[in-house]
Amino acid sequence: MKIPEIFATGQEVDTQTIREHAQARFQELSMLVSSNPDWTVVSVALNIPGSIKTNQLIQNFFQNGVKRFENSLIARGLTFKCQLQDDLSPTGPERGYLIKGNPLLIKSHTSHFEEANPSANLFNLDVLAVLNGEIRTLPREAVKAPARRCLICDKPAKFCQAQQRHSIEELQTQVDRLIQLQLEADRQGQMAQQFGKLATQALLEEVAIWPKPGLVDPLEHLSHPDMDHFTFIKSALSLQDYFTKCALVGLTTHEDNYQLVFDEIRQFGLVAEREMNLATAGVNTHKGAIFTLGIIATAAGIIINRDQWSFDQLKLTIQQMLAKLMHDDLQSQKEPTEATAGQQQYHQYGLGGVREEAALGYPTVFNYGLPAYQAAADQSSNDRGVTTLLAIARHTMDSNLIKRAGNMDILQERDHWIDEIDAAGGITTDLGRQKLNEMSVEFARRRLSMGGSADLLSATLFIAMIDNLQNKM
Structure with a gap:
């Protein structure tokens, strides 16, 4: 019979060693009980069948579980201290806790x-207390908790153990399955949290980059008098949980119809908009980024979970998620007078705006943003961001800019400015920076804004961060 992966490595320990260690551990815990009469002592260990009790996978499983246990104590308002810790013991990882509270209450919780x-x-969580003058382990019956169930057949564990109803091999196979499933769920949760942080970081970096014509940065926001750099910081931080949730959906979904996945996260986006408005007192700082980065986080999660990470696959997955977006949001919209700015521009100019960009898989990001960002690797973080923004803006039908200007001629004017900056050597030359500052002054004077390009810059930064993370794994 093939050895389950969890038990393929590790030091074997004999029954005598396990018994002696258990006795020594009970003595240590008993000393804790005696010396801490106002605290309840809880021992945390694992029920691992066979002679191999620990290895790196088992330790990872234990440590993740201990974090969940500690979080559960915090959620219940229970004060605790970890007094004993031996994650490397050959008989299995273990902890000893002092928890402030009634032993019966804590036994119920464990x-x-x-x-x-x-x-x-x-997990085996033993609660030690003084009973009739002796230090003992509280039984589950003391809090009317049901008996522990067998890992395989769901009968009482003590019954199956006494009858030896299952072989060590059967038990190890089941333990392997349970640990592997939990480790995968932990991995997905940790990666989703990392994606949430990266998306938030992308928003914070975008607003920190300077100068950005017609956009908010640490020094200037004349085109957006209702918001500033600090408004963006508050907004970005309010969205981290949303991005984490989107990534987790992508990492865990078994749905092959990605349009349904998009429908799911779009509902999350509406909640995220409310969170943003609460953080900014109603100022719309990141509505476009909620849409764009939420999609990217979800799509990235989908393909990473399938071990298919690449820019091409990310673009394709986004296209599959948004296959009906143009029809649902623009083509079927029949009342232009009640439409959003993007919908009005679609009917007036035939421009698909951010929806078309998204439905096509963000070609501006992949064809211009990411190449410019990669080519500018030798520049400072700030200048690299400016260079990338200009490359994106030069190829974007920015609906926000068109709305501010009131006509499409502004796109030609914008391109002329960018061409002059590029001809002068870009942000890294004195003349290029001078031209960029002149463009910023002019856009601020006329209250013009390249908001659509800013969202695509955030998207570029986010994807680049994910790619960097994947290359390190």
């Missing part, structure tokens, strides 16, 4: 934790 999910059944 019993519920052990039943929280199938993998939690592998």
